[in-house]
Amino acid sequence: xxxxxxxxxxxxxxxxxxxxxxxxxxxxxxxxxxxxxxxxxxxxxxxxxxxxxxxxxxxxxxxxxxxxxxxxxxxxxxxxxxxxxxxxxxxxxxxxxxxxxxxxxxxxxxxxxxxxxxxxxxxxxxxxxxxxxxxxxxxxxxxxxxxxxxxxxxxxxxxxxxxxxxxxxxxxxxxxxxxxxxxxxxxxxxxxxxxxxxxxxxxxxxxxxxxxxxxxxxxxxx
Amino acid sequence: xxxxxxxxxxxxxxxxxxxxxxxxxxxxxxxxxxxxxxxxxxxxxxxxxxxxxxxxxxxxxxxxxxxxxxxxx
Numbered sequence: 001x002x003x004x005x006x007x008x009x010x011x012x013x014x015x016x017x018x019x020x021x022x023x024x025x026x027x028x029x030x031x032x033x034x035x036x037x038x039x040x041x042x043x044x045x046x047x048x049x050x051x052x053x054x055x056x057x058x059x060x061x062x063x064x065x066x067x068x069x070x071x072x073x074x075x076x077x078x079x080x081x082x083x084x085x086x087x088x089x090x091x092x093x094x095x096x097x098x099x100x101x102x103x104x105x106x107x108x109x110x111x112x113x114x115x116x117x118x119x120x121x122x123x124x125x126x127x128x129x130x131x132x133x134x135x136x137x138x139x140x141x142x143x144x145x146x147x148x149x150x151x152x153x154x155x156x157x158x159x160x161x162x163x164x165x166x167x168x169x170x171x172x173x174x175x176x177x178x179x180x181x182x183x184x185x186x187x188x189x190x191x192x193x194x195x196x197x198x199x200x201x202x203x204x205x206x207x208x209x210x211x212x213x214x215x216x217x218x219x220x221x222x
Numbered sequence: 223x224x225x226x227x228x229x230x231x232x233x234x235x236x237x238x239x240x241x242x243x244x245x246x247x248x249x250x251x252x253x254x255x256x257x258x259x260x261x262x263x264x265x266x267x268x269x270x271x272x273x274x275x276x277x278x279x280x281x282x283x284x285x286x287x288x289x290x291x292x293x294x295x
Contacts, residue, residue, distance in 0.1 A: 056284055063281075092284065099287045101231075106238045146235065146287060173236070 001219040003027040003212075004040030006070070006086075008061050013047035013196060017083065020196040023209060024216035035065040041219045042079035043070050045086030047139075047194060057100060057142045058088035067093055079123050079215055080188040084140055087180075087190030096183055096190045097155060098147035103140070104173025110139040112204065114166035115179045115193060119159045122182055123218035124189045127210045134163070134207035136193040138171050143192040145174035145181070152176060158184055163191060224295040225268050229283045230261035261288075268294075 003021035007014045007029050014029060021027035021044060030037060032050075037043060050061035061067065067089070074080045074095050082090040090096045103109060117125055117132040128134070147155065152175065155161050163180035170177045172192070180191035195208025231237045237259050244258040264282050268274060271294045283290040 055281070059281065059284070099284055101235065101287060102238055104236060104238055106242055144236075148286070 001025045001041045001216055002039070003042050003044055003215070004030040004037055005044045005046055006030045006032060006066055007046075008032040008048065008050035008064060010050045010052055011046050011048035011085070013083065013085075013194065016194075017044050017046040017196040020199045020209065020212050023199055024212045025219075030066055032061070032064040032066045035069050037066075037069045037073055042081065042215050043073055044196075045070065045080065045082040045089050046196070047084030047086060050085055050089060053085070053142075056092070058085065058090075058092040061085075061089045062093040071095060074183075074188050077185065077187050079219065081124060081211075081215065082188075082190040083194055083196060084143070084192055087192055088142065090188060090190045095188050096181060097151055097160070098145055098181065100142050100192070101144040101146050102142050103144055103171070108139070108141045109143070109171040110137070111171065112137050113169040113171055113179075113193060115163045115169070116166050117162070118164055119162045119182075121159065122162055122186045122189070122214075124180075124182070124211050124214050125162055126218055127214040133166060134195075134198075134210065135205040136195050136198045136208045138193045140172070140192060143172040143174065145172075145178045145192070147175065155181060160184065160186070162189060163193075223268060223271060225266050225271060225274055226293045226295075227264040227266070227274070227278055227282050228261060228291045228293070229264065229278075229288050230259055230290075232287055232289050235287055 198208030239260040240258040
């Protein structure tokens with residue numbers, strides 16, 4: 001299977017994301033100005049500061065030509081995985097519910113956090129078990145997940161909360177300790193922590209690799 | 223014509239920026255300020271003011287988390 005990693009002006013984690021993908025499948029970069037995904041099976045929208053994060057994080061990137069193709073891919077049931085700024089872009093694009101707000105503590109946070117797998121029945125988490133704890137770094141200023149109360153009940157009821165910060169590990173004030181959510185169909189996921197920075201024991205944890213492994217196995221020929 | 227769009231975090235949404243400003247004011251001797259909310263303003267020249275609401279809904283604000291007010295001069 002083949003991953004495509006989007007590169008926007010201002011992206012900074014696309015290279016790590018590409019390397020993480022290459023551990024589990026083929027992978028290539030997709031250019032923000034192209035409206036073609038060149039036949040990739042799964043799209044990763046990486047972290048960074050797309051279009052300078054001007055106006056609001058993710059607000060401008062969602063109008064780039066590649067995002068039309070990404071939305072089309074998602075509508076057709078294709079896998080789309082947004083990490084950090086990618087999560088923000090997917091929320092702004094309406095492909096995921098909710099929004100990301102400035103951290104409750106107003107500080108940039110950069111540290112390793114534990115997240116708990118809530119739903120393992122998705123293409124992003126199938127290599128895990130519910131209750132598994134993954135150690136993955138966060139690094140962001142605008143990572144406080146927010147959704148209105150009624151939407152939260154909906155997310156919970158439909159198994160769309162895939163990962164939560166472990167008790168005491170919520171770095172940004174996210175509502176209900178939410179670290180990662182999916183759309184109703186569970187083919188689009190957004191996650192604030194950076195699994196692409198945790199794929200090799202050399203950097204302290206390889207737990208993030210399990211999310212890439214999940215996508216690769218979900219798309220592997222039976 | 224000249225238009226101004228004032229964008230604020232919705233009521234009920236924690237605004238840590240506003241809180242930080244609120245805490246900083248007494249430190250400078252400005253007592254008695256509360257409920258500080260920090261937003262932003264977009265000024266623009268438009269030919270067709272009837273499209274301002276749509277602009278706000280689709281780009282200038284995120285209606286899930288922000289309220290906006292449009293003023294046309």
